[in-house]
Amino acid sequence: MGVSNNMTSVLNFIAFMCSIPIIAAGIWLASKADSECTHYFRWPVVILGTLVLLVSLAGFVGAYWNKQGLLAFYLFCMAMLIGLLLIVLVFAFVVTRDDGSRSVPGREYREYRLDGYSSWLRDHVTDPENWVKIKACLAESDVCTKLAQDYVTADQYFAAHISPLQSGCCKPPAICGYSYANPILWLNPTDPTADPDCYLWSNDQTQLCYNCSSCKAGLLGNLRREWRKANVILIVALVVLIWVYLIACSAFRNAHTQELFGRHK
Template identity: 35%
Template structure:
């Protein structure tokens, strides 16, 4: 233990590992900040908060590890090592959870359509339960509305003919919240204005929930919930993969450092 705490080589390795960890931690903080700007995870703040917090803590304690190693504070290095282990374990747990939650779901391709449609039942039970809660969905719905996704959607495709509109690639939230389901077979007038047929025996309950009012649209539809679930799924999958790569690289460089300590003939 004394050798690890005070030998020149071990201190050099600790500094190198901490510097590498600091550099690897930057993408985690960046991806967390980018997720915060996405509509799906912007409206579900607690979904991007953990990765931002973990990224900031990793950067802080990596810098602290460098400082402790430079000042040859052996006991502090031990404490730092335990803290970094806990942070990495937490990050690994977050990554696994994110990948498990994002494993199921995805849009359903439609014939002669550039966009997909989304069904809430296709997603993981945890994510489905999260967005299908009435009280929680009212908050999410308000957030989606305030983000002006459908207003921008209307402006972007407002001049499209029916054929042009059907060929567009839409985001999951645009497809689920800003237009009626393809099952409804409404007549197209504009991206957010559709004419309902006289018959109202719909097999899809979302058809009855659609309204041309910009405050209504399909914000109460199951497809809108599914659209948000898909946005969260996509963003979480990206975050989970990046975090897993970080943990693997950190383990690799730590292992290389251990090899150097075990073989004194190797140089740092």
């Protein structure tokens, strides 16, 4: 096996290692309650990471056993995957660029409004047909019930950094003036006309604020926060994959040049 093939084997091992954090980031995203309930966002990163893993293995086999056809296939497929990963990153940055959060006086958590998010993401989530399914999924999850287990007093709750999803779906908006009984039980609003969501709040544990606009905005806030964290891993992986790919292309070209000159000696 030539020097170029040795180098390509090492590079493909690095690419193989890059696929692991991509898959891990995808699994982490898919495990979140908001992603579980918005199926379109669950598996793209996992699938992309798995394809990078398989293509890297193909490149390693091609380099180790000097299969030039397999190496050419690897280079073509890896270019496509790098392009897809770049598209996913750009798309994620565009649709999660805006932030619909606002601070609440006397509270550590924030509240969320729909008009702060990208129109594409907002329209997808708030589409009535989609939201019926998302709402039912959220109601079956432990997103809100966990709050009642974690916080007892109002002071504990108001000082907590709860997630956007919990802020939007598990309580009424602060402007309504509901009195705290526990994190998922609120009574006697002082200003029920302050926000349309004030009327939509229900102490029925299967309803809560799942019909509220704030719940939809909270779900968008969760998606934004989680994708922003995952993007850091994906950017690092993309930079390494591009670096590996460029060196692999150079090594592949050098191997062909050496083979060509060897034939003419």
